[in-house]
Amino acid sequence: QKEVEQNSGPLSVPEGAIASLNCTYSDRGSQSFFWYRQYSGKSPELIMFIYSNGDKEDGRFTAQLNKASQYVSLLIRDSQPSDSATYLCAVKPGNQFYFGTGTSLTVIP
Amino acid sequence: NAGVTQTPKFQVLKTGQSMTLQCAQDMNHNSMYWYRQDPGMGLRLIYYSASEGTTDKGEVPNGYNVSRLNKREFSLRLESAAPSQTSVYFCASSPLGSYEQYFGPGTRLTVT
Numbered sequence: 001q002k003e004v005e006q007n008s009g010p011l012s013v014p015e016g017a018i019a020s021l022n023c024t025y026s027d028r029g030s031q032s033f034f035w036y037r038q039y040s041g042k043s044p045e046l047i048m049f050i051y052s053n054g055d056k057e058d059g060r061f062t063a064q065l066n067k068a069s070q071y072v073s074l075l076i077r078d079s080q081p082s083d084s085a086t087y088l089c090a091v092k093p094g095n096q097f098y099f100g101t102g103t104s105l106t107v108i109p
Numbered sequence: 110n111a112g113v114t115q116t117p118k119f120q121v122l123k124t125g126q127s128m129t130l131q132c133a134q135d136m137n138h139n140s141m142y143w144y145r146q147d148p149g150m151g152l153r154l155i156y157y158s159a160s161e162g163t164t165d166k167g168e169v170p171n172g173y174n175v176s177r178l179n180k181r182e183f184s185l186r187l188e189s190a191a192p193s194q195t196s197v198y199f200c201a202s203s204p205l206g207s208y209e210q211y212f213g214p215g216t217r218l219t220v221t
Binding site for chain 1: 215
């Protein structure tokens with residue numbers, strides 16, 4: 001079983017809608033969780049991190065963590081065409097980072 | 110600040126050739142990382158260096174060696190390249206006490 005699982009998509013949402021991206025992880029000892037955005041041909045960039053159960057909001061982005069269910073999600077409100085990218089979930093159970101394969105999001109104008 | 114820089118941007122090697130990928134950061138970060146990214150496999154950690162003078166294996170270290178030359182520079186060496194090492198390689202760094210990683214632009218390597 002992979003450390004981090006994501007639905008590869010593609011996920012398509014209309015402009016202005018809420019995009020919901022999901023991630024599950026296998027190591028219950030994981031304490032830190034991250035969401036990265038990667039545009040085609042570019043390097044990943046960190047958009048959110050969360051350490052505690054519950055929600056964390058930053059502008060149009062909300063990260064949700066449920067350690068009991070080993071589940072992390074990212075909500076993007078008022079989705080824009082510029083949000084079209086691949087979103088990578090990452091966890092850090094020890095000294096190493098483990099990334100999911102990413103979910104491809106397309107926001108349709 | 111340039112952030113994290115990587116050279117070269119593109120490279121084509123023949124099987125059995127060797128090469129070194131260079132990475133440098135000017136943010137005074139303590140930790141540095143080398144990843145490879147393959148379609149359908151996501152980012153996988155090859156080696157990391159938690160601080161100057163230390164290096165540790167990641168998820169997929171076989172076929173690679175690293176050197177943390179100083180605080181700024183972390184190089185990745187392929188001694189005998191194989192087609193399975195065709196990939197995009199990313200270097201990243203993170204500051205002391207933080208898990209936020211900053212990635213370089215990547216090196217696209219093809220081994221024929």
